[in-house]
Amino acid sequence: MDYKEEIIDHYKYPRNQGELDDPKITIAEDNSSCGDRVEIYIRLGQNRKIEIVKWQGTGCAISTAAASMLSEKVIGMDKKDLEEFGMDGVIGLLGGEINAGRMKCASLAYRALLRVFS
Amino acid sequence: MLDVKKVREDFPILKRVINGVPLVYLDNAATSQKPRQVINALVDFYENHNANIHRGVHTLAVEATEMVDRAREKIARFVGAKNEEIIFVRNATEGINLVAYAWARRNLQMGDEILVSLMEHHSNLVPWQEIGTEKNANLKVVEVTSEGILDLEDLKRELTEKTKLVAITAVSNVLGTIVPLKEVVKLIKDKAPAALILIDACQAVPHMKVEVSRMGVDFVVFSGHKMLGPTGIGVLWGRKEILSKMQPYLYGGDMISQVKIEKTTFADLPNRFEAGTPDIAGIIGLGVAVDYLNQIGMEQIREHEKELIKYALEKFEQLEKEKLVTLYGPRDPEQRAGVLTFNVNGVHAHDAAQILDKYGIAVRSGQHCGAPIVESLGVAAVVRASFYLYNTLEEIDFLAEKIKEVPKVFKI
Numbered sequence: 001m002d003y004k005e006e007i008i009d010h011y012k013y014p015r016n017q018g019e020l021d022d023p024k025i026t027i028a029e030d031n032s033s034c035g036d037r038v039e040i041y042i043r044l045g046q047n048r049k050i051e052i053v054k055w056q057g058t059g060c061a062i063s064t065a066a067a068s069m070l071s072e073k074v075i076g077m078d079k080k081d082l083e084e085f086g087m088d089g090v091i092g093l094l095g096g097e098i099n100a101g102r103m104k105c106a107s108l109a110y111r112a113l114l115r116v117f118s
Numbered sequence: 119m120l121d122v123k124k125v126r127e128d129f130p131i132l133k134r135v136i137n138g139v140p141l142v143y144l145d146n147a148a149t150s151q152k153p154r155q156v157i158n159a160l161v162d163f164y165e166n167h168n169a170n171i172h173r174g175v176h177t178l179a180v181e182a183t184e185m186v187d188r189a190r191e192k193i194a195r196f197v198g199a200k201n202e203e204i205i206f207v208r209n210a211t212e213g214i215n216l217v218a219y220a221w222a223r224r225n226l227q228m229g230d231e232i233l234v235s236l237m238e239h240h241s242n243l244v245p246w247q248e249i250g251t252e253k254n255a256n257l258k259v260v261e262v263t264s265e266g267i268l269d270l271e272d273l274k275r276e277l278t279e280k281t282k283l284v285a286i287t288a289v290s291n292v293l294g295t296i297v298p299l300k301e302v303v304k305l306i307k308d309k310a311p312a313a314l315i316l317i318d319a320c321q322a323v324p325h326m327k328v329e330v331s332r333m334g335v336d337f338v339v340f341s342g343h344k345m346l347g348p349t350g351i352g353v354l355w356g357r358k359e360i361l362s363k364m365q366p367y368l369y370g371g372d373m374i375s376q377v378k379i380e381k382t383t384f385a386d387l388p389n390r391f392e393a394g395t396p397d398i399a400g401i402i403g404l405g406v407a408v409d410y411l412n413q414i415g416m417e418q419i420r421e422h423e424k425e426l427i428k429y430a431l432e433k434f435e436q437l438e439k440e441k442l443v444t445l446y447g448p449r450d451p452e453q454r455a456g457v458l459t460f461n462v463n464g465v466h467a468h469d470a471a472q473i474l475d476k477y478g479i480a481v482r483s484g485q486h487c488g489a490p491i492v493e494s495l496g497v498a499a500v501v502r503a504s505f506y507l508y509n510t511l512e513e514i515d516f517l518a519e520k521i522k523e524v525p526k527v528f529k530i
Contacts, residue, residue, distance in 0.1 A: 002476075003469075003527055012528065034468055034484040035498030058498050060466035061528070105468060 003061060004095035006069075011061040016071035020054040029112035031104050036063050040112045049078045050116075055109065062094065062102050067109035069093045079117040120414065120422040126508045128153040128410075139478035142513045147291050147321060147457055147504035148482050149343045152407075156346055159406040163399045170395055172372055186398055189405025190388075193353060196408045197338070198329030202387040203361065205354040206396050210320045211241040213339035213354030214285070216391065217316055218245040220367040221360070222283060228254040230282040233313075235260045235268055235297075237290040237491040242318045246285055255282070262491060266293040266447040273305055281310035288322035292488040292502070293447030294427070294457025296322075303334040314360070320344055324506070325423055325455055327416040330355045342400065347407035351400030354391070361387050368393035419507045423456035426505045426514060430458045433518045443521065446495050456505030462524045467499035470524050477520045 023041035030037045038057035045051035053071040057063075073093060074082060090110045091098050098106045126132050129151050134141040143151060163185070169178035171186050194201045207213045226232070232246045236259050250257040258276050261269040268286075277284075284306050289296050299317065306313055315335040322328050323338075324345035330338045337360075342351040356364075366373055366384055370393040375383040384390045411419065428451040437443045446459040462470045467483035474481055482502045485492045492500055503517060 003473075008528060032485075032489070035489065035492065037498075060468040060499075062468070102468065102472065 002097075004097075007061055007065040007094060010065035010068040014064055014068040016054050016068065017056055018054050019056065020052060023054070025116050027112045027115050029108055029115070031059075031063070031108055033104065034060070036060065036105065036108055038063065038067050038109050038112055040067075040109065040116070042113075042116050044116075047078060048117075049076055050074050050082075057108075059108065060105050062098065062105040063108045066090055066094060066106050070109050070113060074113060082113060082117065120418050120507060122422070122508060122510055125414070128155065129508055130154055130157070132508060136478040136480075137476055142477075142479045142516055144503040144505065144509065144513070144517065145480045145482045146324075146344070146506040146509075147486075147502060149349065150324060150346050150506055151508070152348070152403075153346055153410050155410055156348065156403050156406050160348060160399050160403050163402050168399075171398055172389075182398055185402050185405075186396075189401045189408075192405045192408050196412065197323060197340075197353075197355060198331050199355050200331075200358060203330075203355050203358050205356065205361070205388045205391045206401055207339075207352045207354050208350055208397070209341045209343070209352035210318060210339040211352075213337075213352055214242055214316065214318070215245050216354055216367050217337050217339075217356070218249045220364045220391070221314070222246075222249045223253065224365060226253040226255045226282055229280060230255040231258055231278060231280045232256070233258050233260060233273075233276055233281050233284045233286075235286050236262045236494060237266075237268070237292060237295065237488060238285070238287055239291050239318060239320070240487040240489070242285050242287060242316075243490070246283075256280075259490075260286075262295075262494065265449070266290070266295050267453065268295070268297050268302070270298075270301060270305065273302065274309065277306060277309035277313075279310065279312070281306075281313040283314050283316065284310070285316040285318070287318040287320075288328070289319075289325070289455045289457075290447075290488070290491070291321050291457070292486045292491050292500070293459055294321075294455045294504075295448055296453050296455055299333060299335075307334065321455060321457070324411075325416075326420040336360055342404040342407065345404075345407055346410055347404035348397075348400045350397045351404050353404075358387065361391070364391075366390050366393065370394050372396075414507060422507055423505050424451050426509055426511065427451050427454050427456045427458065429511050430503070430505075430514045430517075433514060434458060434460060437518060437521060442525070446500060456509075458503045458505075459500050460503075461497060461500055462521060464530045465524055465528060467497075467501045469528070470501050470521075473524045473527050474517070474520055477516070477523070479517055479520060481517075 020041035025042040028039045036059040041054045043052045167181045169182040171183040261272040316337040319340045323340040338355040343349040373393040443460045471483035
């Protein structure tokens with residue numbers, strides 16, 4: 001597995017990193033086997049669609065890039081959209097090639113996002 | 119001197135090619151590879167001797183029973199124990215749980231203390247948290263110094279007359295620290311004479327001579343798969359006086375003496391703790407692994423690994439000076455097993471391991487089932503390269519060379 005340029009770019013220059021002043025929803029998710037953690041702050045708009053996402057956390061290139069990419073991608077999505085996007089969508093964002101050993105890294109932020117609606 | 123070239127020929131997997139390059143297997147603290155002799159023993163058992171043990175008079179049943187008995191004798195002799203003190207379990211985790219359920223749960227009382235160290239594997243921490251909560255016993259933790267050495271002063275402070283169990287590792291799976299067990303045991307006997315002592319020897323028995331009956335401890339656990347044996351087989355050793363007073367933990371076939379509908383009496387040691395059909399092939403395979411280790415000699419293996427870790431530490435201390443890596447754990451090879459723990463500066467451990475995999479190098483990354491000690495280092499995760507008898511100085515050179523490629527991927 002090679003690191004795609006896009007992963008490296010999002011890892012080095014993460015988008016939407018930080019806290020939200022008045023977050024309506026805060027979710028934290030951990031990867032117990034590697035110590036990675038992501039916190040996601042979200043405000044939902046009309047029809048419970050995601051309006052703003054901010055996030056922070058510690059993680060590897062894959063989990064960081066996934067959080068950064070998702071923070072752009074999920075704007076405007078509701079619960080159904082997010083579920084339909086699925087892990088296939090996340091893997092697609094990451095360039096389509098994630099091995100089983102890194103799936104937990106790739107899915108960390110997505111798992112947190114799903115919990116926004118649960 | 120160990121003839122590493124000859125040893126390597128016994129391990130078929132070392133011929134594997136990964137991503138177009140030869141495998142450099144440096145994840146031995148997770149599991150070791152298996153020599154052909156062990157693999158053949160499993161095939162031979164299933165092809166020629168397969169039967170259940172202890173319950174047949176036909177030829178195959180007798181053969182299988184004898185093979186298991188012989189393996190138990192060999193394993194007992196290997197660690198300096200009596201045959202009946204060797205209890206077969208799935209792995210060290212199950213051995214610790216056996217002690218937790220069959221001894222601690224029945225003997226601990228409110229206010230008693232269980233003592234562990236900060237560098238325990240989760241398998242020697244979580245069972246004690248659970249039993250501690252259930253029995254209202256206090257779980258106390260002995261600190262580790264910044265060099266990754268067990269803090270003996272803190273051990274002295276934590277030991278009290280209420281200490282009923284000390285559960286401690288012989289060698290840290292995260293840092294490779296060799297715990298000075300002689301001193302530790304002496305301190306325990308002085309300050310908490312009533313305490314039983316359990317040693318997690320998973321990272322010791324495969325790599326150095328261990329004689330359980332001379333250690334002054336009560337229980338020792340280890341896993342077969344880390345010492346050239348198959349997965350699914352491990353050992354709990356316990357002192358006979360203690361084991362024979364313990365109630366069984368699993369009930370069923372093969373652990374009974376006499377069964378009536380009104381009442382059952384249990385078998386003698388070791389069978390009373392081995393309910394159900396065991397991993398027969400696994401036991402036989404572990405016996406053959408012990409033959410293999412004996413043939414090489416445990417002193418030789420330790421010397422070889424000491425040479426590897428000494429060399430690796432020197433190499434990596436140079437890389438540390440170049441600000442490429444950060445090293446963790448003791449720097450003295452005398453106090454350190456063949457476990458090199460580090461991070462590539464500015465790169466997460468998983469990413470470093472992933473990049474090394476491109477060059478066929480298998481290292482482990484993450485928390486290594488030792489979250490508390492890793493977090494005490496102030497990092498979320500670390501990379502671990504762990505050695506065994508088939509590793510070479512050239513492989514360490516290759517690792518050190520390819521470490522330099524890691525930051526380049528992220529343009530650091």
